Amino acid sequence: MKRVITYGTFDLLHYGHIQLLKRARERGDYLIVALSTDAFNRDGKHKDCYFSYEERKRLLEAIRYVDLVIPEESWEQKIQDIREYHVDTFVIGDDWAGRFDFLTPYCEVVYLPRTPEISTTKVKQDLSGGA
Numbered sequence: 862m863k864r865v866i867t868y869g870t871f872d873l874l875h876y877g878h879i880q881l882l883k884r885a886r887e888r889g890d891y892l893i894v895a896l897s898t899d900a901f902n903r904d905g906k907h908k909d910c911y912f913s914y915e916e917r918k919r920l921l922e923a924i925r926y927v928d929l930v931i932p933e934e935s936w937e938q939k940i941q942d943i944r945e946y947h948v949d950t951f952v953i954g955d956d957w958a959g960r961f962d963f964l965t966p967y968c969e970v971v972y973l974p975r976t977p978e979i980s981t982t983k984v985k986q987d988l989s990g991g992a
Contacts (some may be wrong), residue, residue, distance in 0.1 A: 863889035865950045870897045872910040874920050877976035885952040886926035895933040943967045
């Protein structure tokens with residue numbers, strides 16, 4: 862069984878997220894999503910979420926491409942997760958290109974193109990009446 866992992870906050874879930882999860886799942890038989898916890902988003906990523914970790918987790922678990930959701934509690938946990946879950950492929954959006962190349966001794970690293978016309982930032986701007 863080929864295992865794939867991806868990481869993210871997945872707040873204000875939108876079709877760009879779904880596309881990323883679909884394309885990640887196509888690279889293997891089992892998709893693990895490491896979902897940023899509320900504390901990590903606040904303290905490590907310095908961002909506020911609209912939905913709580915538990916709400917975001919329930920949304921991800923309802924998506925057919927996702928097999929397992931685990932907590933992402935720090936930037937440093939990726940190698941441990943890859944080893945613990947026997948991951949073959951690490952997938953992330955290409956806005957992170959090159960940032961995770963240090964994982965190549967542990968698994969394949971793939972940077973997938975983002976869905977260009979959508980982002981959580983754009984959704985937030987649209988909801989607040991911004992352009």
